[in-house]
Amino acid sequence: MRMEDRNSLLERRETAQQALSAYRCRILVCAGTGCIASGSQVIAETMRKLCQDLPNVEVECCGHVPHIGIANTGCQGICELGPLVRIEPYHYQYVKVKPEDCAEIVEKTVCRGEPVERLFYESQNGKTCPKPEDIPFMAGQTRVVLEHCGNIDAVSLDEYIAVGGYDALSKALFDMTPDQVIQEVDRSGLRGRGGGGFPTGTKWKQVAAHTEAPVKYVVCNGDEGDPGAFMDGSVMEGDPYKLIEGLTIAGYAVGATEGYIYVRAEYPNSVSRLHYAIAQAEEAGLLGENILGSGVTFHLHVNRGAGAFVCGEGSALTASIEGNRGMPRTKPPRTVDHGLWEQPTVLNNVETYANVPNIVLRGADWFRTIGSDNSPGTKTFSITGSIANTGLIEVPMGTTLREIIYDIGGGIKGGGDFKAVQIGGPSGGCLTREHLDVGLDFDTVKKYDAIVGSGGLVVMDEHTCMVEVARFFMSFTQRESCGKCSPCRIGTKRMLEILERIVAGKGTLEDLDKLEEIAEFVRKNSLCGLGKSAPLPVISTLKRFRKEYEEHIVDHKCAAHVCEALKQYKVDPDKCIGCTKCARNCPVEAISGTVKQPHAIDPDKCIKCGTCLSGCPVGAIYVD
Amino acid sequence: MLEQSYFAKADELIARYGRQPSAIIPVLEDIQEAYRYIPRELLTYVADALGIKESKAYSIATFYKNFSFEPKGKYVIKVCDGTACHVRHSAPILAAMQKELGLSAQKHTTDDMLFTVETVSCLGACGLAPTLTVNDEVHPKMTPEKAVALLQELRGEAQ
Numbered sequence: 001m002r003m004e005d006r007n008s009l010l011e012r013r014e015t016a017q018q019a020l021s022a023y024r025c026r027i028l029v030c031a032g033t034g035c036i037a038s039g040s041q042v043i044a045e046t047m048r049k050l051c052q053d054l055p056n057v058e059v060e061c062c063g064h065v066p067h068i069g070i071a072n073t074g075c076q077g078i079c080e081l082g083p084l085v086r087i088e089p090y091h092y093q094y095v096k097v098k099p100e101d102c103a104e105i106v107e108k109t110v111c112r113g114e115p116v117e118r119l120f121y122e123s124q125n126g127k128t129c130p131k132p133e134d135i136p137f138m139a140g141q142t143r144v145v146l147e148h149c150g151n152i153d154a155v156s157l158d159e160y161i162a163v164g165g166y167d168a169l170s171k172a173l174f175d176m177t178p179d180q181v182i183q184e185v186d187r188s189g190l191r192g193r194g195g196g197g198f199p200t201g202t203k204w205k206q207v208a209a210h211t212e213a214p215v216k217y218v219v220c221n222g223d224e225g226d227p228g229a230f231m232d233g234s235v236m237e238g239d240p241y242k243l244i245e246g247l248t249i250a251g252y253a254v255g256a257t258e259g260y261i262y263v264r265a266e267y268p269n270s271v272s273r274l275h276y277a278i279a280q281a282e283e284a285g286l287l288g289e290n291i292l293g294s295g296v297t298f299h300l301h302v303n304r305g306a307g308a309f310v311c312g313e314g315s316a317l318t319a320s321i322e323g324n325r326g327m328p329r330t331k332p333p334r335t336v337d338h339g340l341w342e343q344p345t346v347l348n349n350v351e352t353y354a355n356v357p358n359i360v361l362r363g364a365d366w367f368r369t370i371g372s373d374n375s376p377g378t379k380t381f382s383i384t385g386s387i388a389n390t391g392l393i394e395v396p397m398g399t400t401l402r403e404i405i406y407d408i409g410g411g412i413k414g415g416g417d418f419k420a421v422q423i424g425g426p427s428g429g430c431l432t433r434e435h436l437d438v439g440l441d442f443d444t445v446k447k448y449d450a451i452v453g454s455g456g457l458v459v460m461d462e463h464t465c466m467v468e469v470a471r472f473f474m475s476f477t478q479r480e481s482c483g484k485c486s487p488c489r490i491g492t493k494r495m496l497e498i499l500e501r502i503v504a505g506k507g508t509l510e511d512l513d514k515l516e517e518i519a520e521f522v523r524k525n526s527l528c529g530l531g532k533s534a535p536l537p538v539i540s541t542l543k544r545f546r547k548e549y550e551e552h553i554v555d556h557k558c559a560a561h562v563c564e565a566l567k568q569y570k571v572d573p574d575k576c577i578g579c580t581k582c583a584r585n586c587p588v589e590a591i592s593g594t595v596k597q598p599h600a601i602d603p604d605k606c607i608k609c610g611t612c613l614s615g616c617p618v619g620a621i622y623v624d
Numbered sequence: 625m626l627e628q629s630y631f632a633k634a635d636e637l638i639a640r641y642g643r644q645p646s647a648i649i650p651v652l653e654d655i656q657e658a659y660r661y662i663p664r665e666l667l668t669y670v671a672d673a674l675g676i677k678e679s680k681a682y683s684i685a686t687f688y689k690n691f692s693f694e695p696k697g698k699y700v701i702k703v704c705d706g707t708a709c710h711v712r713h714s715a716p717i718l719a720a721m722q723k724e725l726g727l728s729a730q731k732h733t734t735d736d737m738l739f740t741v742e743t744v745s746c747l748g749a750c751g752l753a754p755t756l757t758v759n760d761e762v763h764p765k766m767t768p769e770k771a772v773a774l775l776q777e778l779r780g781e782a783q
Contacts, residue, residue, distance in 0.1 A: 079750075082752070307689030308688050308689060323647065325684055384707070464711055
């Protein structure tokens, strides 16, 4: 039903809250991309069937009979322990739930309110954690952007309204002028969460100042291309209304009536939930013409990317929406002056917009109480790689790497040694043990040749070869370089060739100097942010792990045993029984030795096929 | 000559996204999704209908990775080689699948048109690395052995 004024929103909230509190029990099944992959939809279906069979109970109705709700929520955070299920009002958090566990959950928890203890999370020191906040991973977080993820049905507009959704928009529309909204955002010190950290308020002011423009646009960058980052995807699929509300407020503030969300094609869940949520908001009178009877109009469209990392760059993104090749252009003119279809355009990323409703509602002063002075607020990070608890987290800006990796992340997987963390994806750099106590915010991280970026943290331990990692990132940026400017197009290719030589054991020490030289050149002279930041992984690994590069070149050794070409197959003379099997099997006759005597492998002849290793009856062959 | 139904599909998509140059990407995306490739004749047809030069349409279709002029297999398998999957050893998974199907870095689709194997740079399910998708369905925590077993399962399903 369409709401025509502010009061109908309040009424709808009351009804929605009543409906929510009348549930005797709610089963919240995580429907983030991670948990769906672990089978959470089967769990939701099984629960629904089991609950439907209960006598005198209805599933999801607001009548007077006792009823039970089953909701698909946004990402609850700890993806590795999925599928995650939480039962309210008991607040029990179950992890790694299997379909065969459902009957017991319904019988004990849903019907009798008793816990199923074996499904609780057990922390590393053996402590059982019945509630989500007992889990160390959750306890260390401050959830602002992700406040609703995991707590409400991701696509239910009523549930979003029940928890205070659209309060901020109605406050902006009815109690504030567009200018006041911009002032509030400006005062909050909110900075672009896409990586650059540009002050959002400044951007909005510049677009609003274009009073002469016939039309202005609000564009949301949801092209989260950094491999290893999935925060924005989690917001789009887990709390789509919050993003839509933030965009609508931005439209009102700068005087834009059209908005676009550009989502990467690899996020099908985000695309479908955004489409659904936009339709719901339009039907309710919260989007489209004459929002809540205020006379304000704002239309929102969803554009899918088609697989080009460079489209995360502002001018490439708008070019792609216009139906062109997604290639960046020279700036100035900047997007705020000449953006989409040459018109003034506000372009921010998902997380930035998702911060806006809270800033408008709770005020700039509240926002500034979180985070550090120069970077107020929180930041979401996805922590992945060699870490005990992978997942999605949100912490105040300025939180140290140590807190994130050890307190929240639970330390290195398998108890190994922390080596480095890649921050900011292929456009970022690596931080090492000496940076563990550095607080992560925009300005601090930049000092160490890295960027906060969109917030992907990939943790690496001693089994990761830093040269291989640099090669991996370079192969990514080289592949994704759009080819428009030569420093990036040719520079990334040359750097990749050098790195490939080094991991193949064919590098020279001069290569390192050349690598440094090209890296600096590409960093200085590329056209867009992608090219300018492409050398960062090389620069930072060269600076912090030069010894590893040199080992590859001089000693032909890869200490992490990752680089295939540098692996050496050897025979342990104490174990070898001299059966001659390996010598007979070797396709290149690289193994010699006499019967009943330890054999030896000639490294010059060996092609590292591994035949000897897999065939040895006593396990005498090993890789060094 | 392409069947008439292809052109009807293109007309339907053009009607949905609007007869304007900016509709080119969404229209091509849906054609790619429907037929698992972009028939060249259809690209010419769409360009003409949207008022774009064929050369420009071609430049767009070749710029974005998700568009393909080669028909893809019934099961499109994307092995994630994002950072998180890479450090958890996704490369051997890709190698195992290519070996099982006789594919390589140059040859992506099996001759029987059943499988296409390619890589993708992050599916956003990094918590469950290494992952892969089969026609957009995510399979978590893969190993080379699990991947080969999955291929056999899909083969059985197709018969």
